[in-house]
Amino acid sequence: MLAYIVRRLVYGAVTLLALSLVVFFLxxxxxxxxxxxxxxxxxxxxxxxxxxEHFGLDxxxxxxxxxxxxxxVSVDTFSIDDAxxxxxxxxxxxxxxxLWVVVVERSWWRSARAFTILLIWVGxxxxxxxxxxxxxxxxxxxxxxxxxxxxxxxxxxxxxRLGAAALLLALIIGIPLGIYQAIRQYSFFDQLxxxxxxxxxxxxxxxxxxxxxxIMALYxxxxxxxxxxxxxxxxxxxxxxxxxxxxxxxxxxxxxLPAISIALIxxxxxxxFQRASMLEVMHSDYLRTAKAKGLPRRRVIVKHALRNALxxxxxxxxxxxxxxxxxAIITESIFGWPGIGRLYIxxxxxxxxxxxxxxxxxxxxxxxxxNIVADILYGVLDPRVRYE
Amino acid sequence: MSNTRxxxxxxxxxxxxxEAEEVEGISVEPVTQWDLFWTRLRRHRLAMLSAGFLVAVxxxxxxxxxxxxxxxxxxxxxxxxxxxxxxxxxxxxGRLYVNIAPRGDFLFGTDxxxxxxxxxxxxxxxxxxxxxxxxxxxxxxxxxxxxxxAGYYPGPIDQSLMRFTDLVLGLPLIxxxxxxxxxLPELVFLPEWMRRGVWxxxxxxxxxxxxxxxxxxxxxxxSLREKEFVEAARAAGANDRRIIFRHILPxxxxxxxxxxxxxxxxxxxVEAALSFLGFGVRPPIPTWGGMAAEGAGVAPRxxxxxxxxxxxxxxxxxxxxxxxxxxxxDALDPTQTIERK
Numbered sequence: 001m002l003a004y005i006v007r008r009l010v011y012g013a014v015t016l017l018a019l020s021l022v023v024f025f026l027x028x029x030x031x032x033x034x035x036x037x038x039x040x041x042x043x044x045x046x047x048x049x050x051x052x053e054h055f056g057l058d059x060x061x062x063x064x065x066x067x068x069x070x071x072x073v074s075v076d077t078f079s080i081d082d083a084x085x086x087x088x089x090x091x092x093x094x095x096x097x098x099l100w101v102v103v104v105e106r107s108w109w110r111s112a113r114a115f116t117i118l119l120i121w122v123g124x125x126x127x128x129x130x131x132x133x134x135x136x137x138x139x140x141x142x143x144x145x146x147x148x149x150x151x152x153x154x155x156x157x158x159x160x161r162l163g164a165a166a167l168l169l170a171l172i173i174g175i176p177l178g179i180y181q182a183i184r185q186y187s188f189f190d191q192l193x194x195x196x197x198x199x200x201x202x203x204x205x206x207x208x209x210x211x212x213x214x215i216m217a218l219y220x221x222x223x224x225x226x227x228x229x230x231x232x233x234x235x236x237x238x239x240x241x242x243x244x245x246x247x248x249x250x251x252x253x254x255x256x257l258p259a260i261s262i263a264l265i266x267x268x269x270x271x272x273f274q275r276a277s278m279l280e281v282m283h284s285d286y287l288r289t290a291k292a293k294g295l296p297r298r299r300v301i302v303k304h305a306l307r308n309a310l311x312x313x314x315x316x317x318x319x320x321x322x323x324x325x326x327x328a329i330i331t332e333s334i335f336g337w338p339g340i341g342r343l344y345i346x347x348x349x350x351x352x353x354x355x356x357x358x359x360x361x362x363x364x365x366x367x368x369x370x371n372i373v374a375d376i377l378y379g380v381l382d383p384r385v386r387y388e
Numbered sequence: 389m390s391n392t393r394x395x396x397x398x399x400x401x402x403x404x405x406x407e408a409e410e411v412e413g414i415s416v417e418p419v420t421q422w423d424l425f426w427t428r429l430r431r432h433r434l435a436m437l438s439a440g441f442l443v444a445v446x447x448x449x450x451x452x453x454x455x456x457x458x459x460x461x462x463x464x465x466x467x468x469x470x471x472x473x474x475x476x477x478x479x480x481x482g483r484l485y486v487n488i489a490p491r492g493d494f495l496f497g498t499d500x501x502x503x504x505x506x507x508x509x510x511x512x513x514x515x516x517x518x519x520x521x522x523x524x525x526x527x528x529x530x531x532x533x534x535x536x537x538a539g540y541y542p543g544p545i546d547q548s549l550m551r552f553t554d555l556v557l558g559l560p561l562i563x564x565x566x567x568x569x570x571x572l573p574e575l576v577f578l579p580e581w582m583r584r585g586v587w588x589x590x591x592x593x594x595x596x597x598x599x600x601x602x603x604x605x606x607x608x609x610x611s612l613r614e615k616e617f618v619e620a621a622r623a624a625g626a627n628d629r630r631i632i633f634r635h636i637l638p639x640x641x642x643x644x645x646x647x648x649x650x651x652x653x654x655x656x657x658v659e660a661a662l663s664f665l666g667f668g669v670r671p672p673i674p675t676w677g678g679m680a681a682e683g684a685g686v687a688p689r690x691x692x693x694x695x696x697x698x699x700x701x702x703x704x705x706x707x708x709x710x711x712x713x714x715x716x717x718d719a720l721d722p723t724q725t726i727e728r729k
Contacts, residue, residue: 015558022559023567030571198714202653202706204660204677207699210684218688326562330661334684344563345665348570356567363560 001379005372012368019364024068024357028061032351034142055142068139068357076137076149085131092124107383114380139354141347148354151343152362158234159339162331163324165259167317170266175313177267178274182282182309183301193275197268205327209261209334216257230254232336258335262327266320273316278309311381318374322367428719435715438708445705449513487691497693500686505679509697512674516656516702518586519593519675520709523655526594528648531601532637538602539609540632550606557599565658568592569667584670589662593655601647608640642720649713653706660702676702 035051038044052058056067080086096117138148145151181190200208217231230236230253239250281287282305290304291297329341336342340359347355430436485502488494496505538549572588582588612618613636621635660677662668664684669675676698683695 011554015555018555019559019564023564026564026567026571030567030574032574198707198710199703202657202710203703204657204664204680206661206664206684207680207703210687210695214687214692322560326560329562329566330664333665344566348566360560360563360567363563364558367558367560 005376008372008375012372015368016361016364020069020072020357020361021065023360024065024353025061027351027353027356028064030351033057034351034353037350064353068354071137071139072357072361074137076135076147077133078135079133080131081133082131085128088124088127092120095120110380110383114377138358141355142352143347143350143355145355148358151355152340152358155338155340155343156362158337159325159328159332159341161234161255162258162262162337162339163328165255166262166266166324166327167320169259169263170270170320171317173263174267174270175274175310178271179278179306179309181271181275182278185279190275193271197272200264200268203265205261205265205330206334208264209258209331212257212261213334228253229257231257234337258331258337261331261334262324265327266324269320269323270313270316274309274313277312278305281305281309311378314374314377314381318370321370322363325363325366425719429715432715432718434711435719438711438715441708442705442712445513445701445708446517448510449517452510452514487686487694489691490693496697497691499682499691499694505693505697508674508679509676509701512676512679512698513701513705515586515669515673515675516659516677517705519590519659519669520652520656522587522590523593523597524648524652526591527598527601527651528644530594531598531647532605532644534598535602535605536609536632536637536640539606540613540628540636546606549602553599553602556596557603559596561596561658562661565592565596565662566665566667568596569662573670585673586669586675589659589669590655593658597651597654597658601644601651604643604647605640608643609636612636612639642716646713646717646720649709649716653709653713656702656706656709676705 033052034055035048035057038048038051056064059067099113099117102113135147135149138152140146141148141151177193181193184190213231217227217229220229221227234251234254235247236242236250236254239247242250287300287304290300295304325341328337328339329344331337332339332341333345340362343355344359346352347359485494485498487500488498490497494504494506496509499505499508534549534553538546538553569589569592572592573583575583575588578588582591618631618635621631626635656676659668659675660680663675663677664681668677671678679698680695680702683691683693683698687695
């Protein structure tokens with residue numbers, strides 16, 4: 001298992017290296033300089049040669065790439081502000097090690113152990129977040145927006161909120177939809193769900209987003225006179241003055257429409273997949289056995305069919321992470337959402353290499369990590385799968 | 389080949405064929421896979437409807453030069469860049485033909501630059517369909533060749549090709565496509581029509597989307613190359629090229645067709661997304677995606693027609709392509725019983 005994870009991490013690192021090479025040289029080949037915008041202003045023009053040398057833009061492309069790569073993996077600041085954070089991380093490591101060697105011969109044990117380890121790590125890292133200062137040397141934005149590390153981490157939170165909301169929405173709507181469609185195959189509801197899925201697959205995400213803006217925000221407000229949803233930003237300008245309940249409401253008013261625009265396509269995908277997976281299980285021999293020995297239908301569906309039909313969706317969700325991030329890039333520019341997608345588009349326009357590279361690499365890392373997590377989860381959930 | 393077919397259980401569709409032959413008093417002809425395929429496909433009503441729709445769209449798009457420019461050349465619509473001859477753009481009352489709502493002489497209205505939206509939707513269809521078909525062709529070619537080589541030659545060829553495929557599949561589509569889309573117009577060594585137009589984007593999408601098909605084809609080849617008929621062909625002295633193209637490939641064609649059909653729809657959608665972000669086919673060449681993106685900017689001001697017609701053309705066309713893909717999947721799968729749709 002451990003060897004498998006290590007091997008996957010090595011493959012992932014190679015993929016990321018290739019990704020960085022491809023993107024870096026594509027940007028280089030695209031021409032343009034981050035300093036071009038200074039040319040229009042006679043007072044700033046003298047700065048161009050100085051900054052060119054400062055940023056190393058006069059060096060050959062390969063050397064620039066190697067400099068970027070060295071910086072990208074080197075630590076800029078690392079300080080422990082509170083020793084308890086070290087304890088938390090150490091405790092998490094110890095706990096993982098103990099759980100790893102404990103053997104319990106129960107069917108639920110592998111899943112329970114995996115989820116406990118996951119929870120402990122999320123908790124420990126959350127606790128350590130404010131207590132350990134850590135930053136990699138991702139250099140400065142060429143546009144003068146400050147360190148790239150800070151820019152990325154300022155934006156990742158926004159994208160995470162959007163992506164997580166979309167994923168949650170897709171899971172809690174898509175999976176039950178697919179299950180219900182499979183149970184009532186060829187019913188009117190099933191046909192309706194299929195039609196919805198096909199229509200969603202066939203619609204570009206920006207048309208969904210703009211359509212939602214027009215119908216759910218603009219026209220809704222025009223017809224009813226009530227502003228239910230906002231179409232831009234994460235929060236209102238007077239957010240900090242609001243009470244706690246009003247703040248939560250405000251967040252939802254901003255979050256709903258962009259999250260739905262991303263989620264719709266995932267809902268379609270998950271429900272199609274879940275329907276197929278459920279149908280496959282429903283036609284299996286052991287389900288016929290379960291029915292034949294006279295178990296109640298409800299028990300057959302929930303205990304025998306559903307449990308097995310839910311496993312494959314783990315793989316789909318992990319593959320969908322790339323889609324959700326891609327959707328977020330488009331949705332963020334529609335809804336003025338200050339996430340990494342908008343950061344990316346802005347950086348592309350300004351040829352801001354460090355920011356472009358950092359965003360692409362963050363997305364790449366997220367995808368690689370999620371794929372590995374999904375593979376491990378799959379092994380945990382399906383005892384037939386063993387990783388060597 | 390025709391006499392060695394396995395006995396099969398005729399389903400409804402086959403029986404229908406058999407009966408039809410008998411009624412006319414002709415001896416029962418063998419039912420080929422091709423007949424079965426057609427019968428199954430015809431049963432998929434939505435796929436047939438979609439095929440009809442697509443044929444109609446393709447026809448309109450092909451005869452575009454003869455049916456657009458409804459009001460003569462003075463408007464210079466036709467999807468070409470508009471020369472700003474303001475004098476020519478005024479109607480009898482001296483008003484500019486800008487942002488006119490749909491009416492008799494402009495069925496889909498006009499846009500901000502006084503261009504006829506219907507003409508542009510038709511020309512945009514040309515570009516969008518071409519992007520889909522070209523990308524599909526590139527993906528089918530690349531994916532089949534890579535997958536076939538990897539599946540037929542195990543060992544280092546398979547390993548290196550599949551590692552490369554994994555790398556391509558690992559690239560996040562939208563961010564990388566944006567970077568390449570930005571780069572395309574700058575590639576001065578390429579001819580103009582490749583850099584700014586449909587071709588460049590199609591090559592870009594083709595090179596980013598072939599990975600899934602390569603994996604599918606490889607899996608097919610891996611299982612087919614162990615089959616007896618391949619062994620028989622090899623024993624009869626067929627060389628590798630003949631085995632790959634004449635014996636294995638025809639048996640692996642179904643998933644290739646289905647996946648390629650789905651790629652056509654995907655390509656149209658991704659091009660639209662890129663156009664929205666400003667990195668797709670460049671204006672003034674109209675595509676449905678680009679028009680919808682422009683329309684999205686002005687729709688809040690009430691000019692809905694600039695968004696709705698392009699967007700709905702795009703959605704309906706991609707929907708039709710996807711339904712055909714679904715129909716083909718059902719029809720090409722010999723293990724599947726016919727479902728009524």
